[in-house]
Amino acid sequence: MAEDTTTGSTSDAASNVQLMLDERDMRATFSNAYRIHTTAEEVVLDFGFNMLNPNPQTGQQQMLFKVSDRMIMTYSTVKRLTGSLTQLIRRYEQQFGEIPMQPGQIGAGGAAPPPPRNR
16 A cells, blocks of 8 residues: 555644544545646646547547546645655655656666556
């Protein structure tokens, strides 16, 4: 299972509050693609799966982005998430080598990154 990292906003008054997790309604999905929309107040992240369109409308191949999940966050939440993900990637690359930006590329260590663990 992946390492659990929970980040929430804290202040001096809230630093002694215990955080309880309720994961009863959580579901896990795989995503190999994302799309970002923004407004003045929110960032909208769509997660999904890029795949060849099984029913193309034309004679040529088409890619289909099948959206499975949407997260709507405030800019401050996105900024905290970005910091957490940056730290996570930095630690991963120190241990396993550079992560390629394109799927299927070989990492700096000479091998493809290890596959995700089954849950």
